[in-house]
Amino acid sequence: MKKMSFKPGTMLNPVPVVMVSCGKGEEKNIITVAWTGIVNSDPPMTYVSVRKERHSHHLIKESGEFVINLCTEELAFATDYCGVKSGRDTDKFQQQGLTPGPAEKVECPVILQSPVNLECKVKEIREYGSHDMFVAEIVNVQADKELLDEKGRLRLDQAGLVCYNHGEYFGLKKQPLGRFGYSVMKPKTRRRLAGEKRKRTRRGKKQSRG
Ligand SMILES: Cc1cc2nc3c(=O)[nH]c(=O)nc-3n(C[C@H](O)[C@H](O)[C@H](O)COP(=O)(O)O)c2cc1C
Numbered sequence: 001m002k003k004m005s006f007k008p009g010t011m012l013n014p015v016p017v018v019m020v021s022c023g024k025g026e027e028k029n030i031i032t033v034a035w036t037g038i039v040n041s042d043p044p045m046t047y048v049s050v051r052k053e054r055h056s057h058h059l060i061k062e063s064g065e066f067v068i069n070l071c072t073e074e075l076a077f078a079t080d081y082c083g084v085k086s087g088r089d090t091d092k093f094q095q096q097g098l099t100p101g102p103a104e105k106v107e108c109p110v111i112l113q114s115p116v117n118l119e120c121k122v123k124e125i126r127e128y129g130s131h132d133m134f135v136a137e138i139v140n141v142q143a144d145k146e147l148l149d150e151k152g153r154l155r156l157d158q159a160g161l162v163c164y165n166h167g168e169y170f171g172l173k174k175q176p177l178g179r180f181g182y183s184v185m186k187p188k189t190r191r192r193l194a195g196e197k198r199k200r201t202r203r204g205k206k207q208s209r210g
Contacts, residue, residue, distance in 0.1 A: 032083030
């Protein structure tokens with residue numbers, strides 16, 4: 001591999017892409033955010049980095065709350081729309097047929113069509129040059145019951161989630177390359193997991209035949 005240097009830039013890829021709902025009542029809004037991630041496990045902490053000029057910036061700053069709504073392939077178009085239109089002059093919920101629903105621990109709405117909603121309370125605002133980073137605690141998570149398997153495990157691999165890679169949206173529906181720790185997995189565990197997977201596939205085929 002022959003390397004060349006680029007000027008320093010935000011070249012980290014792929015990144016998540018999410019719809020962040022904020023505000024409440026008539027003031028509710030959605031902003032698409034790619035500058036987001038997890039910063040701590042316990043307590044669960046996340047961040048969204050938002051430019052001061054975004055309409056959502058003042059909504060998040062004033063309420064100290066937001067909801068991260070994970071994006072699916074079905075929601076990719078709406079996600080893009082919420083990333084190019086401003087809530088100053090557009091009701092993005094209405095324009096994209098997105099349904100606001102109640103959050104449990106914050107006052108701003110969740111987006112009901114999104115399979116996973118992370119309700120967040122801002123703990124700290126760090127001002128950088130272009131963006132302000134809202135560091136927040138995840139105080140509640142809502143997830144679609146349909147994503148639970150028979151053992152009650154959340155199957156996010158079945159959710160059709162989307163990521164953002166160098167300016168393009170990509171679906172993650174393809175087969176995974178491996179699971180966490182697969183590089184060091186014992187052959188016995190590998191065989192057990194393969195068996196479980198075969199069972200699931202058979203069950204899926206039966207269900208689709210009716
Ligand atoms: C894929 C994508 C990712 C984006 N990521 C961010 C981000 O991380 N932070 C940000 O401030 N704006 C981001 N934007 C731009 C805002 O979503 C956009 O300016 C939006 O219209 C702001 O809406 P608002 O004025 O209603 O808050 C992104 C846009 C797209 C399409």
